[in-house]
Structure formats: C-alpha cells, structure tokens
Amino acid sequence: xxxxxxxxxxxxxxxxxxxxxxxxxxxxQHADRTREAASxxxxxxxxxxxxPARQAERVKEVESQGDEITHTVIERLHQTxxxxxxRGDIHELISRMDDVLDLIESSSExxxxxxxxxxxxxxxxxxxxxxKAVEEMGAAIRGLRDLKDRPRLLAHCTEVNRLENEGxxxxxxxxxHLFKEGxxxxxxxxxxxxxxxxxxxxxxxxxxxNVIEGVALEYS
Amino acid sequence: xxxxxxxxxxxxxxxxxxxxxxxxxxxxQHADRTREAASxxxxxxxxxxxxPARQAERVKEVESQGDEITHTVIERLHQTxxxxxxRGDIHELISRMDDVLDLIESSSExxxxxxxxxxxxxxxxxxxxxxKAVEEMGAAIRGLRDLKDRPRLLAHCTEVNRLENEGxxxxxxxxxHLFKEGxxxxxxxxxxxxxxxxxxxxxxxxxxxNVIEGVALEYS
Amino acid sequence: xxxxxxxxxxxxxxxxxxxxxxxxxxxxQHADRTREAASxxxxxxxxxxxxPARQAERVKEVESQGDEITHTVIERLHQTxxxxxxRGDIHELISRMDDVLDLIESSSExxxxxxxxxxxxxxxxxxxxxxKAVEEMGAAIRGLRDLKDRPRLLAHCTEVNRLENEGxxxxxxxxxHLFKEGxxxxxxxxxxxxxxxxxxxxxxxxxxxNVIEGVALEYS
Numbered sequence: 001x002x003x004x005x006x007x008x009x010x011x012x013x014x015x016x017x018x019x020x021x022x023x024x025x026x027x028x029q030h031a032d033r034t035r036e037a038a039s040x041x042x043x044x045x046x047x048x049x050x051x052p053a054r055q056a057e058r059v060k061e062v063e064s065q066g067d068e069i070t071h072t073v074i075e076r077l078h079q080t081x082x083x084x085x086x087r088g089d090i091h092e093l094i095s096r097m098d099d100v101l102d103l104i105e106s107s108s109e110x111x112x113x114x115x116x117x118x119x120x121x122x123x124x125x126x127x128x129x130x131x132k133a134v135e136e137m138g139a140a141i142r143g144l145r146d147l148k149d150r151p152r153l154l155a156h157c158t159e160v161n162r163l164e165n166e167g168x169x170x171x172x173x174x175x176x177h178l179f180k181e182g183x184x185x186x187x188x189x190x191x192x193x194x195x196x197x198x199x200x201x202x203x204x205x206x207x208x209x210n211v212i213e214g215v216a217l218e219y220s
Numbered sequence: 221x222x223x224x225x226x227x228x229x230x231x232x233x234x235x236x237x238x239x240x241x242x243x244x245x246x247x248x249q250h251a252d253r254t255r256e257a258a259s260x261x262x263x264x265x266x267x268x269x270x271x272p273a274r275q276a277e278r279v280k281e282v283e284s285q286g287d288e289i290t291h292t293v294i295e296r297l298h299q300t301x302x303x304x305x306x307r308g309d310i311h312e313l314i315s316r317m318d319d320v321l322d323l324i325e326s327s328s329e330x331x332x333x334x335x336x337x338x339x340x341x342x343x344x345x346x347x348x349x350x351x352k353a354v355e356e357m358g359a360a361i362r363g364l365r366d367l368k369d370r371p372r373l374l375a376h377c378t379e380v381n382r383l384e385n386e387g388x389x390x391x392x393x394x395x396x397h398l399f400k401e402g403x404x405x406x407x408x409x410x411x412x413x414x415x416x417x418x419x420x421x422x423x424x425x426x427x428x429x430n431v432i433e434g435v436a437l438e439y440s
Numbered sequence: 441x442x443x444x445x446x447x448x449x450x451x452x453x454x455x456x457x458x459x460x461x462x463x464x465x466x467x468x469q470h471a472d473r474t475r476e477a478a479s480x481x482x483x484x485x486x487x488x489x490x491x492p493a494r495q496a497e498r499v500k501e502v503e504s505q506g507d508e509i510t511h512t513v514i515e516r517l518h519q520t521x522x523x524x525x526x527r528g529d530i531h532e533l534i535s536r537m538d539d540v541l542d543l544i545e546s547s548s549e550x551x552x553x554x555x556x557x558x559x560x561x562x563x564x565x566x567x568x569x570x571x572k573a574v575e576e577m578g579a580a581i582r583g584l585r586d587l588k589d590r591p592r593l594l595a596h597c598t599e600v601n602r603l604e605n606e607g608x609x610x611x612x613x614x615x616x617h618l619f620k621e622g623x624x625x626x627x628x629x630x631x632x633x634x635x636x637x638x639x640x641x642x643x644x645x646x647x648x649x650n651v652i653e654g655v656a657l658e659y660s
Contacts, residue, residue, distance in 0.1 A: 074430075078437040088308075088528075113396055176553055185405035185625035189412070192629070210514075217518040294650075298657040308528075333616055405625035409632070 020084030024145040031138040033066040038134040042127040056112035063105035096207040103201035114190040122174030133163040133205040160209035167202040240304030244365040251358040253286040258354040262347040276332035283325040316427040323421035334410040342394030353383040353425040380429035387422040460524030464585040471578040473506040478574040482567040496552035503545035536647040543641035554630040562614030573603040573645040600649035607642040
C-alpha cells in the first residue's frame with residue numbers, strides 16, 4: 001500500500017526540510033556558474049585567451065546552465081507549498097543572481113562581437129573587482145543555508161557593497177580616460193558599452209547582497 | 221429598496237466571476253493593441269510607409285490606448301477583493317505587457333526622430349521576429365482565461381522563448397554588420413539605439429511568457 | 441519591573457502608530473534630499489556653478505544621505521510587524537524614490553566627468569521640468585501621511601504625469617537638435633547619455649506617483 005511517504009512529489013510540496021535544502025542547493029549551483037563565468041571573462045580582459053570567439057562561447061554555455069537553474073528554482077517555487085524563506089525573496093534573489101550572470105555573458109559577447117584586440121587596462125581592473133564581488137556574493141549565498149553565522153554573512157554583504165563603490169570609482173576613471181584619449185568615436189562607443197555591462201554586473205551583485213541582507217534581518 | 225445585487229460597485233469588488241472576466245478582457249485588449257503597434261512598426265521598417273512622422277504618431281496613439289488599459293487594470297486591481305489569479309501576477313503581467321508596447325513605440329519614434337531614410341535589412345528581420353513573438357504572446361494570454369488547454373498555452377510560451385533566441389542571434393549579426401560597415405559614427409549611434417529597443421521589446425515578450433508560464437504552473 | 445511599554449524595540453514592532461509615523465518621516469526626509477539634489481543639478485545645467493567638480497560632489501553627498509534613509513526604511517520594514525500601508529508598497533515606493541535620486545546624481549556626475557563646459561539650452565529646460573516633477577512628487581508623498589485630502593494628493597500625481605509628458609516632448613526636441621547640429625560624434629555621445637539620465641529621472645518620478653496613486657486608491 002502506498003503511504004504518503006512513498007510519494008515524493010506530494011512530500012516535497014509539503015515538507016520544508018527537503019524543499020528548503022533544494023533551494024539552497026540551486027542557489028549555490030547558480031553562484032558557482034557565475035564564479036566560473038566571471039573568471040572566464042577576466043581571463044579574456046587580461047588578454048590571456050587566444051581565441052575570443054571560443055571563450056565567449058564557453059561563457060555562453062555557463063550562462064545557459066545558470067538559466068536552467070533559475071528556471072528550476074521558479075518552477076519549484078510555484079510547486080512548493082512551504083518555502084524555507086519568503087517566496088518573494090526567493091524569486092527576487094534568483095532573478096538578481098541571474099542578472100549578474102547575464103551581464104557577464106553580455107560583456108564577453110561584446111568583446112568578441114566588437115573584435116576587440118587590445119584590452120583597456122581600466123577594464124582589467126574592473127574585471128578584478130567583478131571577480132571579487134562575485135566571490136563575496138557566493139560566500140554570502142552559502143551563508144543563507146543555516147543563518148548560524150549571521151555576522152559573517154553580513155560581513156560578506158558589506159564587502160560586496162565596498163567593492164561596488166570601488167568599481168564605481170574605477171569606472172569613472174575608465175570613462176574619463178576613454179573620452180580623453182578617444183579620438184575614435186567608434187572605439188568610444190564599443191568600450192562605453194563594455195564598461196556599462198561590467199558596471200551593471202557589479203551593481204547587480206550589490207542587489208543580490210541587499211536581498212540576502214534583508215533575509216538575514218527578517219529571520220533574526 | 222436597494223439590495224446588494226443592485227449595487228454593482230459592491231458586487232464587482234466581491235464576486236470573482238465578473239472581476240475575473242474583466243481582467244482577462246483587459247489583457248486581451250492590451251495584447252491586441254500591441255499586435256497593432258508591432259505591425260505598424262514592421263511596415264515602417266520594411267520601408268512600406270510614405271510618411272514616417274504620421275506612422276510614428278499612429279503607433280503613439282495605439283500605445284496611449286494601451287496605457288489606459290494598463291491604468292484600468294491597476295485601478296481595478298486595487299478595488300477588487302477577489303482576483304482570478306494572484307494579485308502580484310496580474311500586476312507583473314500587465315506591467316511587462318506595457319513594457320513591450322512602450323518599447324515598440326520608442327522604436328518607431330526613433331526611426332522618425334532620427335530621420336532614418338534607408339532601412340537596414342537586419343532591422344527588417346528583427347521586426348519580423350518581434351511581430352511573431354507578439355503574436356505568440358497574445359495567443360498565450362488568450363489561453364490564460366480558462367487554462368483548459370495548458371499544453372497549448374505552454375507551447376506558445378516556449379515559442380516566444382525560441383523567438384527570443386532567434387532575435388538574439390539576429391541582433392548579434394546586425395550589430396557586427398553595423399560596426400563593420402560603420403564608417404559614420406552618427407549612423408552607428410542611431411541604429412544601435414533602434415536595435416536596442418527592438419531587442420528589449422522581444423526580451424520583454426519573453427518576460428510576459430515567463431509570468432504566464434508561472435501562472436499556468438501555479439494553477440495546475 | 442520592566443513592562444512591555446518600557447521596551448521600545450518590542451513596542452515599535454507591534455504598534456502601527458509609531459512605526460507608521462516613522463515610515464512617513466523617512467519618506468519625507470528622502471523627498472527633501474531629492475529636491476535638494478534636483479536643485480543643485482539644475483543650477484549646474486543653468487551654468488550657475490563655477491566649480492562643477494565640487495557641485496557634483498555635493499550632489500553625491502546628498503545622494504549618500506538618501507541611500508542611508510532608504511537603507512533604514514528597508515531595515516525597519518523587515519523589523520516591523522504591522523505597517524501603516526502595504527509592506528510591498530513601502531518597498532516599491534522607497535526603491536523608486538531612490539532611483540530618482542540616483543539618476544539625478546548620475547546626471548551631475550556625467551556633466552563633471554565629461555568636462556562639459558557649455559550647457560545645451562534644451563538641457564536647462566529638461567532640468568526645469570525635473571525640478572517641478574520632484575516638487576510635485578514631494579507634495580504627493582507628504583499627502584500620504586493621513587490621506588485626508590485625497591483629491592489634492594491625486595492632483596499632485598496627475599501633475600507629475602503631465603510633467604513627464606512635457607519632459608518627453610522636450611527630450612524628443614533635444615535629441616533631434618543634437619543630431620542636426622551634431623557634427624562631433626563625441627559631443628553627441630556625451631549629451632545623449634546626460635539626456636537619458638534626465639529623462640529616466642523624470643520617468644521614475646512618474647513611477648513614484650503611480651505607487652502613491654495605488655496606495656491612495658487601496659485605502660479609499
């Protein structure tokens with residue numbers, strides 16, 4: 001005879017424990033993809049890749065994996081009865097995480113598409129900040145699972161905020177350089193767009209940190 | 221003597237049937253406006269209009285009608301006690317639908333404002349994809365009313381996603397062309413903006429499809 | 441002996457009166473900062489400032505104060521049990537208000553960063569509209585506190601909408617001018633971005649007005 005315990009579909013909709021762990025698993029898997037994409041992009045901007053088209057393709061593959069994870073989170077959100085953290089926060093969190101990964105992919109795509117040969121030193125510095133912000137964001141996400149070490153989780157969020165400010169200052173300098181040296185408007189147009197994507201990616205890391213901070217406060 | 225039945229204001233706030241039908245009516249009316257706007261824009265980009273200023277004005281008129289419908293939905297949402305689908309989903313759905321129509325209007329306005337005389341072939345291809353995406357989005361919206369044929373509704377959503385990918389590939393090619401031929405930076409600036417609007421319009425169709433998919437899953 | 445009345449933390453989480461007043465206080469403080477920033481920006485665009493770097497820095501300081509207020513609102517939102525208006529509306533309202541202030545700051549930063557010496561007359565007109573829109577938005581926000589004079593509150597919201605339309609028409613003219621006179625693509629790139637920030641700032645005022653309108657309707 002089938003008991004309710006033998007019906008995992010039914011159970012997973014009701015039991016917060018299993019459903020909860022699933023959401024945290026998916027968040028961490030998504031954060032891992034973002035870290036991979038950020039590191040591929042940084043290599044590209046450091047001029048460490050010989051084949052930009054292939055590198056951009058690899059970032060695209062990682063981004064597609066992230067998309068699938070996001071899709072699974074949203075699907076599960078609609079099917080799960082009791083969620084470990086607020087339903088709206090889960091949706092907001094994975095949406096903002098997905099924005100970060102999308103913007104990293106857009107950056108690498110433009111570098112390839114615009115046939116950028118010589119990288120701007122300012123862009124390398126920005127990519128470094130993005131890589132660090134993604135790292136700290138991932139650490140904050142891993143802290144969500146049990147919320148035991150809240151001060152440490154909040155410290156990671158604060159660090160993301162600090163990195164966003166650092167990125168902001170870097171971007172201002174980069175854009176000023178661009179217009180001072182920029183005798184070629186086409187060069188200016190291309191790099192302004194790449195800088196915009198990099199800046200937005202870092203900004204969205206801050207959005208993710210803000211959502212996490214909110215969750216940590218709510219469950220305190 | 222006045223009975224509660226003679227007070228439609230009171231009734232419409234409580235009865236899901238009438239209020240529910242109203243929301244679906246408004247969604248479909250909005251989708252019809254978007255289809256009309258997309259078709260006016262496509263004609264413009266195919267070079268089939270003799271008076272771009274007048275055509276842009278017509279798109280603007282259709283967009284204003286869409287605005288009014290959106291406003292009515294939000295007003296009714298605040299006044300209605302029981303809604304046929306989740307309150308937040310209704311708000312998200314009509315907001316994203318309105319984004320699509322806004323971006324179509326922005327595209328046609330720029331073509332007129334920038335005094336574009338010769339259309340880019342890539343833009344025509346993008347307008348075709350947008351028209352199809354708007355069509356599929358409309359079909360998905362019509363499927364929301366009774367949710368009887370869920371597989372068909374989801375097939376329309378999947379088709380919007382496929383079209384968004386097609387649009388993405390087209391846009392990449394269009395931008396690459398632009399920079400390869402682009403000896404005139406002003407020409408590049410103008411067309412990059414128009415392409416951005418077209419791409420964003422298609423992206424927002426995908427957002428609408430995602431909301432609809434979520435609703436279909438929630439009520440399954 | 442400690443009574444619950446002597447525990448303000450506990451009380452402020454339960455009592456809507458004190459918590460409610462606090463939210464309205466914070467909204468009004470934020471609106472005051474935005475008005476200050478808009479007026480500093482307008483002075484900059486009228487060419488009434490001798491030191492653009494210092495003026496942009498002052499706008500940045502005001503924006504940081506706004507950030508802190510926003511942060512406090514969101515922190516309190518997570519800690520407060522009963523809110524005077526819908527929790528989601530509070531979040532949406534302060535987020536959109538913060539967008540307005542951010543975009544004002546971005547505008548002034550670009551003017552300084554791009555070393556703009558000669559202001560465009562169209563930009564002065566746009567700044568005037570932005571200043572008025574911010575003023576009307578602030579009046580609508582002040583009306584939220586008791587919702588006694590709802591017609592007046594709604595009139596302020598309608599005025600923001602009218603100003604947004606006026607700004608739209610101005611922007612269209614400004615961009616047309618830019619491309620007609622624009623023999624220098626770098627000049628076009630710089631001013632298009634500043635115009636975009638100004639337009640977006642006015643658009644976000646309309647978003648704020650829409651949230652307020654929604655709240656006024658909900659509590660009618």
